[in-house]
Amino acid sequence: xxxxxxxxxxxxxxxxxxxxxxxxxxxxxxxxxxxxxxxxxxxxxxxxxxxxxxxxxxxxxxxxxxxxxxxxxxxxxxxxxxxxxxxxxxxxxxxxxxxxxxxxxxxxxxxxxxxxxxxxxxxxxxxxxxxxxxxxxxxxxxxxxxxxxxxxxxxxxxxxxxxxxxxxxxxxxxxxxxxxxxxxxxxxxxxxxxxxxxxxxxxxxxxxxxxxxxxxxxxxxxxxxxxxxxxxxxxxxxxxxxxxxxxxxxxxxxxxxxxxxxxxxxxxxxxxxxxxxxxxxxxxxxxxxxxxxxxxxxxxxxxxxx
Numbered sequence: 440x441x442x443x444x445x446x447x448x449x450x451x452x453x454x455x456x457x458x459x460x461x462x463x464x465x466x467x468x469x470x471x472x473x474x475x476x477x478x479x480x481x482x483x484x485x486x487x488x489x490x491x492x493x494x495x496x497x498x499x500x501x502x503x504x505x506x507x508x509x510x511x512x513x514x515x516x517x518x519x520x521x522x523x524x525x526x527x528x529x530x531x532x533x534x535x536x537x538x539x540x541x542x543x544x545x546x547x548x549x550x551x552x553x554x555x556x557x558x559x560x561x562x563x564x565x566x567x568x569x570x571x572x573x574x575x576x577x578x579x580x581x582x583x584x585x586x587x588x589x590x591x592x593x594x595x596x597x598x599x600x601x602x603x604x605x606x607x608x609x610x611x612x613x614x615x616x617x618x619x620x621x622x623x624x625x626x627x628x629x630x631x632x633x634x635x636x637x638x639x640x641x642x643x644x645x646x647x648x649x650x651x652x653x654x655x656x657x658x659x660x661x662x663x664x665x666x667x668x669x670x671x672x673x674x675x676x677x678x679x680x681x682x683x684x685x686x687x688x689x690x691x692x693x694x695x696x697x698x699x700x701x702x703x704x705x706x707x708x709x710x711x712x713x714x715x716x717x718x719x720x721x722x723x724x725x726x727x728x729x730x731x732x733x734x735x736x737x738x739x740x741x742x743x744x745x
Contacts, residue, residue, distance in 0.1 A: 457695040464688035465707045471684050472713035475677035479716075482670040489663050492656070499653050500660075510650035513643060517558055520636045524554035524598065527629065531601045557598070561640045562651065564590045569648045591641045598637055599630045681713075682720045689726060 493500055502510075529550050536549035568587035575584055606626045640647075688707070709717070717725055 454695075454699050457691065457698065460691050461688070461695055464684065464691050465709070468681060468684045468688055468707075468717075469709055469713045471677065471681045472709070472716045475674060475681050476712050476716055478670060478674040478677050482667065482674050485663060485667045485670060489660075489667065492660065492663065496652075496656050499649070499656050502653065506649075507653075509646060510653050513647050513650040514654065516636075516639050517562070520640055521554050521558050523632070523636050524557060525550070527605070527633065528554055528557075528598070528601055530605045557594075558640065561594055561637060562647075564594060565641050565643050566648050566651065569643075569645055573645075595634065595637055595641060598633045602626070602629050602633055678716070678720050681716060685717060686726070 532550045532553040533546055536546040540546060540549070564587060568584060568591060571581075571584040571587050575581060603626065606622070606629070610622060643650075692707075
């Protein structure tokens with residue numbers, strides 16, 4: 440008859456379970472440390488990019504309130520020009536859209552998009568003309584500014600021409616001389632308003648280019664700031680998770696050392712990334728076991744040296 444010491448067998452199973460938990464805690468600490476280091480590297484890249492953006496656009500970043508107010512007025516002028524075109528050119532846009540599409544949604548889309556497209560094209564031409572003038576001032580005269588000037592004049596003619604066409608189409612028949620005069624004065628007023636509004640966009644000059652650059656810079660800076668804040672929070676949380684996992688690892692090691700004093704338990708040997716991050720998280724002094732040998736031993740005999 441075979442005598443089996445069940446108490447010893449159960450104790451050995453408990454020891455093996457603790458060793459597996461100990462090994463898993465080491466792997467968990469290293470995994471979390473590498474994730475935290477990845478987030479720290481991404482945060483460093485964002486911070487360096489923000490410093491570069493600030494350095495390259497220092498003049499726009501430090502612009503005074505008076506110039507900011509001018510930028511806001513330019514943006515409002517562009518928005519007002521769009522609203523004006525949306526009202527005045529709706530009939531023209533609808534006329535062309537209905538010749539191509541029968542879907543009411545496409546007609547509505549055309550009435551919305553065409554005025555916006557006109558404003559964007561005008562901004563493009565104005566910016567190109569301003570850049571061409573800057574290049575001429577720096578490298579000598581060329582024909583490029585004249586070409587962009589021709590484009591500017593053509594765009595300045597487009598909207599008044601569309602207004603005239605719309606006005607003539609909508610005129611009622613058999614107008615009396617008085618109403619014909621009123622209609623003519625109304626047309627002249629609309630033409631003057633359209634010319635002034637679109638002229639402000641087309642002839643905005645360097646200040647308009649600065650306003651667009653300032654808007655783009657602010658949008659990019661807000662995006663970078665948002666990413667920096669999110670990465671900073673995630674890095675902080677990941678670092679806290681690493682420290683918590685390390686403390687859990689120490690508690691498992693302490694439990695193993697207290698239940699099985701004959702087992703060799705000491706400080707684990709982590710990789711350099713984990714060591715560096717733990718050292719930074721704990722201020723250069725890592726918590727260690729109060730007692731024990733200088734090794735961890737796993738169930739398969741592998742040893743983690745201090």
